[in-house]
Amino acid sequence: MKLFSAHDSRLAVLERKVGLFAFAGLGALLLVFVIVAIEQGMFASTTKLRFQTNDVGMIHEGMEVRLRGFKVGKLLGISLKEDGAVEVQFFVDNKYLLHIRHGAKVRLIEQGLLGDGVLEIVPGPTDQPNLVVNELLPFERQFGMGELAHELVERLKPILDNVRVTTTSLNEPDGLINHVKKVAVKFEKAGEDVSSLMQQTQGVIAEENLKLGKALDKSSEAVDKVGVAVDKVGVAVDKAGVALDKASTLIDSFHDVALDVGKVTASSAESIPPLLRDGRVAAEDARNIISSAQASWPIKNMMEAGETKILPMDSYGVTNAQPK
């Protein structure tokens, strides 16, 4: 018995065509692999560098190394040295090495509120010599959102104490002056700026329900104190009528307070809102991805719905254990 192909010569042509098609497919696949490998920098000429840290938190193998926002390398490995220090090896593409000179440092930047990080190279001065292979670069961490908020609270504390002392003096029966009014208006504006900043920050945090809640609660209390202080100033100013010896001291004090609050407001306004924006975008992205995944087959079917559970038995000692 002969094969069917022996009867029909067209099948011989078909066989060649299928073979050709398969080879073309394989070739295309190979090409894609090569392109991806090139994109990933597998064939690029690189230089290995390293840095040391005492905490490996947020650092992981394969994380990106950037220079001015460009991806220039990748983290190769992390090892624990005998002295307890953590040594991190990474490589940088040689074509970017020209921009990184001796004196450069590596900074871990926390991207947004979700806490993913990248390693950013801060290039050294251009007049410095080039880096050598395996050179040890200094390492630093940029403040994350939590630390920033705590720092803000810490910086506000002494200012608010100053406000409290000053307003207490103002409320004294003999401590009121007309000139205070002008300064108080300035102070009130500064207070409003802080309040607005904090409310904006707190609003975003509440919306995203993320880790800064606690820290900002403290800030909120601080802002409330500013509000009370400002109110007190208002009352005091209304009562103002007689100029006293303490006038100049009080004015100076208020001036300092207004300046301090203004400085904090300005510096915070620069650093916090962009980070919050990043965090919000990242959180929204993550939420979208998670909700999409949850809604998609087959994950949707695999998601285990919560079950009603029996409370753990406690058949001895409840009454005795909980003296009211």
Add this chain to the structure above:
Amino acid sequence: MVLQMLNRSNSGLLISFCLMLVACGSAPEKQNFRTEQANKLSARADIAFLQGEYESAKNDYLQALRISQSVENAAEIAIIRFNLARAFHELAQPEQAHLQLDALFSEPALPYPPATLAAAAALKSQYYLEGKELSLALSWIEKGEGYCQNKCPVAGSLLLLRAQLAQRDNRLDEALKFADGAAAALKSDMQQMELANAYRLSGEISMAKSDFTKAIHSFQQAHAIDRKLGIPGKIRLDLMRLGAVYERTGEAATALNCYARALTVSDAMGSKQGVDEVRAVMKGLQKLPEVKTPGSQ
């Protein structure tokens, strides 16, 4: 040759398709909306209960119960009634607690899971034991054992109840056997609270039998678990028991140290009654002439 290749690839496709079908078939059945809603309420109530917010737990359980009843979900109804009974008991409404449990054993009876019925029977027994109605407690233990057949999760709790009954009848050897049996039956990972109870009871019975070494060991085991679970009331109880056993062995300084720790815990709990109780015990101990307090050099 081409046909052979095609046949082979077709078989591969067919196998892949079958595997995919099998994989799809293994996905768990999706719960209906009402069951999900009841589960959510029940989970919220569990959290409220464990945080001591019994009124809120009761309200959520009642809502969850209504939803489960509307769809005749027998397993859920049984669990929720059990949990609701616990909430009513904590709210000092024992009649309501019993009503919830009785509903599981009266008509119209749904096909409730035997394990949950065993747990409900154990709970009824516990409440009767607390109310010093020992014969009723025993009858509910027996009922629970009937449902449990020594293989349900509350098998250890039923043994613990039997141990308490025997202890009250001063049948100490039997009580110790039951308590140790309960400790062996309870799973150390899933039923830690009950395991600590078993060790504590075993310690108390050992102390009554003047086996102080075993008593100390048992109380220490109970204390370690309760500390791990973070239950101040029970930590205090363990320390009091440890103090008592050291007092019996004549190690007054160690006993006083345990009482002092119990006092700190009671104070931190904000329990005035607890503080007074510990102070009274400490005062009694300090009156003994040979006592040396840790700080009195």
